[in-house]
Amino acid sequence: MTGVPRPNGPAVAFGRFDHFDTELRGPVALLRINRPGKLNSFAGTFWPQLRGLLGTLIGDKSIRAVVITGSGDRSFSTGGDIVSFAELDTPVARQEFLTECLKTFAAVEECPLPVIAAVNGWALGGGCELTFACDIVLAGESATFGMPEAAVGLVPGFGVLRAPSIIGRQNTKLMVLAGERITAQRAYELGMVQRVLPDEDLLPAALALGERIASHAPLALEVGKRMVNRGIDREEVRHSIEAVTMLYSTRDAAEGIRAFAERREPHFEGC
Numbered sequence: 321m322t323g324v325p326r327p328n329g330p331a332v333a334f335g336r337f338d339h340f341d342t343e344l345r346g347p348v349a350l351l352r353i354n355r356p357g358k359l360n361s362f363a364g365t366f367w368p369q370l371r372g373l374l375g376t377l378i379g380d381k382s383i384r385a386v387v388i389t390g391s392g393d394r395s396f397s398t399g400g401d402i403v404s405f406a407e408l409d410t411p412v413a414r415q416e417f418l419t420e421c422l423k424t425f426a427a428v429e430e431c432p433l434p435v436i437a438a439v440n441g442w443a444l445g446g447g448c449e450l451t452f453a454c455d456i457v458l459a460g461e462s463a464t465f466g467m468p469e470a471a472v473g474l475v476p477g478f479g480v481l482r483a484p485s486i487i488g489r490q491n492t493k494l495m496v497l498a499g500e501r502i503t504a505q506r507a508y509e510l511g512m513v514q515r516v517l518p519d520e521d522l523l524p525a526a527l528a529l530g531e532r533i534a535s536h537a538p539l540a541l542e543v544g545k546r547m548v549n550r551g552i553d554r555e556e557v558r559h560s561i562e563a564v565t566m567l568y569s570t571r572d573a574a575e576g577i578r579a580f581a582e583r584r585e586p587h588f589e590g591c
Contacts, residue, residue: 337373339366341391347384348530349377349433350523356392361401362446367420371427378432384534384541386431387526388454389438390447393519396437396463399445402472403581405568414568418477418561421446425478426557428453429549432542434533438526439463439504440519445476452482455545457512458526459504460519465512466501472576473588477564481556486511 339362341352351373353360377383390396400421408414428435428450437454444466451457451465467476467483475496476483483492487510494500507513517525533541567573572588579586 337369339363339369340373342373345527346531347382347534348527349383349386350527351386351388352391353397354391358401359395359442360390360397362397362399363401364404367424370424374427374431383433384538385530386433386435387438387530388435389523389526390440393440395442396439397447397450398442399447402577406577408568411565411569415561415565418564422478422557422561425449425453434541434545436526436530438522440522445469449476449478451512452479452486456514456529458515458517458522459507459513460522461504461516462519463504464501465507466499467495468499470497471499472580473570473573474567475564477560481560
């Protein structure tokens with residue numbers, strides 16, 4: 321879409337953010353991750369586009385809250401497009417890619433607008449990590465969460481930082497080391513999700529919550545979010561980028577990515 325008209329003002333331009341289908345629902349911006357044919361996996365353009373889109377929304381003072389969901393019924397997002405990881409063929413390219421990812425998760429966390437995730441279907445890898453960056457997470461009954469990066473020789477660089485404070489260290493290890501996938505109900509029990517709803521009620525409930533939040537004083541919302549997030553340690557981000565960049569350079573990661581592309585089991589050697 322090229323823009324959304326305002327009743328009493330100019331259109332807000334969204335055309336350059338083609339990884340998303342964007343709508344304005346009153347004071348709430350609805351962002352749909354728009355790659356349904358790829359289960360809404362993240363292309364390389366996802367990361368700068370989400371940051372740029374949030375910046376555009378922040379600049380419109382009539383927008384007071386954001387809802388992120390996935391296009392279609394099957395998937396919120398299955399995370400990064402794993403086959404494309406093979407294109408990260410130098411240490412500099414790997415580090416730049418990881419920096420883009422971590423910068424984008426930080427932009428969601430630090431966005432002055434409250435950000436609600438409405439999780440429909442699969443939320444795997446970076447899709448699961450994105451929910452950790454959002455302020456509130458609602459999930460449909462069919463939603464499934466997981467961080468399966470170890471299966472391709474990697475770890476979720478943001479998930480290992482944020483998940484322990486939300487679901488605890490042992491549950492994080494279960495998801496990261498064993499690749500455990502959990503249901504929406506289990507995610508609710510662990511504190512990852514604040515409400516579980518029938519799938520057909522998910523988006524209306526998320527928009528209604530956004531409108532409820534939007535009715536409150538914007539400065540109070542911004543200060544409240546910032547104060548809740550005040551314990552976030554940005555030095556940890558640097559360590560995560562360095563650690564995951566190292567993993568991208570291993571033969572195990574190369575084998576994991578090849579095996580994923582070839583639809584076979586990987587053969588890891590620990591190097």
